[in-house]
Amino acid sequence: MSDPDKPSVSEATAVKAGSSATAAPEAATQRHAAHEPSRIALPGKLYESRKTVHNKRIDGPFRRFKWLVMAVTLTIYYVTPWLRWDRGPYAPNQAVLIDLAHRRFYMFSIEIWPQEFYFVAGLLIMAGIGLFLVTSAVGRAWCGYACPQTVWTDLFQHVDRFIDGDRNARIRLDAAPWRAGKVLRRAFKWTIYLVIGFWTGGAWIMYFADAPTLVHDFWRGEAAPVAYITAAILTLATVTLGGFMREQVCIYMCPWPRIQSAMLDEKSLLVTYKDWRGEPRGSLKKAEREPGKIGDCIDCLQCVAVCPTGIDIREGPQIGCITCALCIDACDKVMAEIGRPRGLIDYATLEDCRAEAAGMPPKPVWKTLLHPRTIAYFLIWGSIGAAMLFALGHRVRTTLTVAPDRNPPFMLMSDGSVRNAYTLRLRNMESRPRKMEIALEGLPGAAMWDESIGRDQAASKQVFEVPADQLLAVRAYVVAPAGTATKEFKFRITSLDEQRESDEARTKFTAPGADAGDN
């Protein structure tokens, strides 16, 4: 802060920034009306026509990080369905499989039944809170790096660059008349779009069926219609959203930027233009002419040229900024070329900016990341995860539910004994067939049988073979000697293997009352 002119500017920024995270653009835009998009001349216009984004190639640490995230996320997406996981002869061997037809969800060693869907709900809650955590620690990092819309848009923009050349070439081609060359180029590019889209939609359906079988059936035209329909819809969605809509999705469609705007505060990491350092802008020549009066920003517009959503970061934080940090790479490169320190545009919290403008030393990174809000989110996130892991580890793989017949509630047999009927549901959640013993508890003298066992074999304990990974419904008859009164009793299920898992179901035995004695 050796320059006597600068403190006044930085003070203004600090005050504005302190009031709210979104108040900052005001500070920037009021001063630089000349750099505003020409939105002021709007009256009478129903719509806003789109300004195509032709973002320029850039290289730098953030771009390389983005490449890495892209490679990792796309690899996860495309490779996951092909991973195998041996579950024995009675269950599919696909590591991650959402088996809608059989209502099972497999993920490596975990198998989820429909009634355990709370695990998925828990995962979704964790994903939600995880996003809050990420947002409060590193701002819109999800938008900038990991969001599928960002990753695929990035992929399609690379295709643009590969086919049509860099920014200037693309602008020229866009403006050029539709001659054979342009038609060919566009046809070629859109074909590649379609291939990427199809590859994306095609990979999606692999999560819902055995991948090798599905690929085989798909190409022979033997797969289920829903597979083709889903693949077609997702192909079109990918091409439309990634190939054509791109930043419009972030700016107009996605609710997440709005939610995040509400979650950002002065402690959130944002891609920030340090206007206290950059303003007033001026060329190198101007800076030489008027030493000390001109800021570090030379108005080279490289930050705008590389932006994948086509915004000007110097206007401050805005909904269109996905914090991909490509402008940081661009600006750092220019600063290095003109011999000024890097970081005119940088990841910084508004609080840090204020401190830095006031000449205080920079805060260590861990202090930026660790503040009460991030810690609180992390604790919530972690405890949900721990609770789910605990629940997962303590699942019982053998359960029993009982529904007594209510019509008729009881049946008098010719020898005077009383029969009740129950629907027992024996659930074997292991991937192998198991023998299960059902025993009557608390109903003296009672015997049980079903269609497969026969009344002559009736006994107080019966063994059923429950198929692997299935629920066996048994309509069981329980007969109790004459004179048994209405009472509660229990069915107990025990797996007849080394695990000896057990579960019980309490239910009621209904007998004729005094008024129905001569039924």
Next chain:
Amino acid sequence: MANKRIDQPTGTETVGHEWDGIEELDTPLPRWWLWTFYLCIAFALGYSVVYPAWPMLNGGTQGLFGWTSRGQLAKDMSVADQAHTTMREQLARIPIERLADNSALMQQAIAGGRAAFRVNCSQCHGSGAAGSQTLGYPNLNDDDWLWGGDIKTIEVTLTHGIRQHGDDKTRTSAMPPFEGVFNPVQIAALSAHVLSLSGKAKPNPEGAALFAQNCISCHGINGEGGRNVGAPRLSDAIWLYGGTSADVQRQIQRPRMGAMPAWGGRLDPGTIKMLAAYVHSLGGGENFVEIAKDPAVPVHVRP
């Protein structure tokens, strides 16, 4: 809207409303969004032309596709029927006494019978097949059968009915009314003897003598009943028309005898087989003693 102004930070015009200092910006839609609206309008117009949509004085427009919800239902029903063809064909081929050999088909038959029972039988026997003691409709869940409880016999009863004129194979019998034949004292004694057969009253020698002279030809010496004439077993705990002394006396004086429609002419044989399987599965079904030995019938026919 006097308060319209240009909002400085965004450069957008406001709509002129203000609530506690908060103003609404008149941000223009992106063009593609506007086109989406137009496309939706075009779609809605097209939809209302090809599908029934506009109310008219008499009815409404039919739509170019000729779609109706009734037609849709008929189509869905025929699809469902198609799905049952294999099962019905198998059912038609297999004699009912062999049905138990094919447990998958048996389960399907029981499920189909459950549905058919609700439609055709529940009016008298009740939706739970528990019958009605006051009205004298037998309970089909228990192990007491008037005419026999194996699956073949149930099928015969279903096909030909009980006491149906015009069906030569219908199950028929009649208990003579003893009102006027015996005096009230004799009837009371007879009733006491009948109740004593199941231990509900003390032995009555006078009643026993009357029973031996008049009743054993149908009901058996010990009241064990006679299925060839549908004579109820009197020695068990189940009473079709009530088990009090008054109930039994009334039945001796003016016997009530149930009738059941012959379903052979009304339902197709497959449905009757399904009904028989369902009734047999209710918990009291008896084993068929003479399994058909016809070698022409494949036993392990799997769907």
